[in-house]
Amino acid sequence: MPRQKNGVVRIGSGAGFAGDRLEPAVILAERGGLQYLGLECLAERTIALAQLRKLKEPAEG
Structure with missing residues (x-):
């Protein structure tokens, strides 16, 4: 967008x-x-939670 x-x-x-x-x-x-x-997402926590789910249920990916 142009400047105001x-x-x-x-x-x-x-x-x-x-x-x-x-x-x-x-x-x-x-x-x-x-x-x-601009948005920043706390990827570290998100990835950690996904890895915990994956370890708990490996068949679900």
Whole structure:
């Protein structure tokens, strides 16, 4: 998106992990008047939880 006329660029950010809701980020994107939205996900925890599930139920992948 282009810069606003006043030269301001609005940037939103967020972070999350397994089990978080997506809705707050969608609301920010739709109503925040942002040019950019960056999100970080706590992949380490998500991967660890997936590995624990895999060890518990290897047949399920």
